[in-house]
Amino acid sequence: MKRIIAFTGSNNPVSINEKLIKYIIKEFPKSGIEFTDIKKYTLPIYSQEIEQKGIPNQAKELFQLLTTAEGFILASPEHNGLPSAFLKNTIDWLSRIDQRFLGDKPILLLSTSPGATGGNTHLEILANLVQRWGGQLVGRFSLGSFQQNFNDDINSLNNSKDEESLKKLVIDLLSKQSVDKNENKDEVKDGSTSSSGYGKIKTTLNTPHAEYSTINEKEKEHRKEQLHGTLRREARTETLMNEIVSRYKNKGFL
Ligand SMILES: Cc1cc2nc3c(=O)[nH]c(=O)nc-3n(C[C@H](O)[C@H](O)[C@H](O)COP(=O)(O)O)c2cc1C
Structure with a gap:
């Protein structure tokens, strides 16, 4: 069974983006989608000074966890048209371990907010950036007017059209095969390394910056x-x- 790590970019203890993820997990039981609360990985605000003393263990642990997934769902709150500072900080630390920390794996981007358009503005930004972090974008979905469109009591969407669009994207994600495995096979074949985890990091380290990766x-x-x-x-x-x-x-x- 695939392991899909679903996480939010929110540090809100009553996050509506987390609710959206819990809804998906309820609708897709036994699909391998599991929620990871990245708030548990307490990280200082990124600074070069801290990095020079050593990347925090919590960032390394989170990075290690991400390497165990075959795909991701990120439900990201929008703050002033941008991803939250909390998410940005987490990304900054992960990128110092490996710029392509998503490991060439598929990712579905979601967002919800009380506003009519949901988190569409910043999802566009994230959609353009995930490739840089080694993510293969499967699609994006924004649920606007959360309070009207989500039924908190039964953990469900109110609108069948939203439900259909979101479920279709989740099915797309689950059907994706990560290219990562094939790349690791090549590494082993080349005799460069026999450890898939290290092989992946080595591959990603040798991969040019995303802006040059469209070769x-x-x-x-x-x-x-x-x-x-x-x-x-x-x-x-x-x-x-x-x-x-x-x-x-x-x-x-x-
Ligand atoms: C600083 C700040 C800025 C926000 N900016 C936006 C915004 O640009 N667009 C939007 O739709 N909602 C915005 N919101 C409302 C958030 O969507 C709302 O707080 C939501 O609950 C965040 O998701 P979360 O509960 O998963 O953290 C903002 C909230 C805060 C605290």
Whole structure:
């Protein structure tokens, strides 16, 4: 069974985004979706000074937990059109361990708020950024007017259209196969490492910054060719150097 880690970007003890996640878990029992309360991972506000003394263990523990998932659901509250400072801070710490901390796994982005449009404004921002963090965006859903559209007593959505859209996205997420596994297989095949966890981090560390990660297969081949060209040139240079040394020793220049 897949393990999907569902978490919010909220530190509100009565978070409405958490309620949305609990609703999904109720509707998809035995799907492997489990809620993780990231408030438990208490992190200081990111600062380089703290980082130089060492990344907090809580950030490392959360990172480790994320590596065990095959996909994610993030229900993110909107604060002034942006993700919450709490979520941003968590992301900042995780990105210092591995910029692609979502490990090339699928992610569904959700948001709800009391406002009519829900968290649409900041979901757009997050949707553009998840790739940078190694997330494969499955889709996004925003539930507006939470108090009107969510029935707290029975933990359900009031509107069948919302229900249908949200469930379709969850099914899409559950049907996604993470590319991460295949990449790890290659690592093992190459003999670079036999540990899938380390292999993944190694892969991600070697992955260029997200802005450069849209290299298509052709470009990858081109890069390989360039590398082989360099190696061939190095081999030719070495032969030439050996020839010069040998001629010098044998007074071939005289
Ligand atoms: C500082 C602050 C800014 C907010 N800005 C927005 C906003 O831009 N858009 C919105 O729809 N709701 C906004 N809200 C309302 C939140 O959607 C609401 O507090 C919601 O409960 C947050 O989700 P949570 O309960 O899961 O933390 C804001 C709330 C706070 C405290």
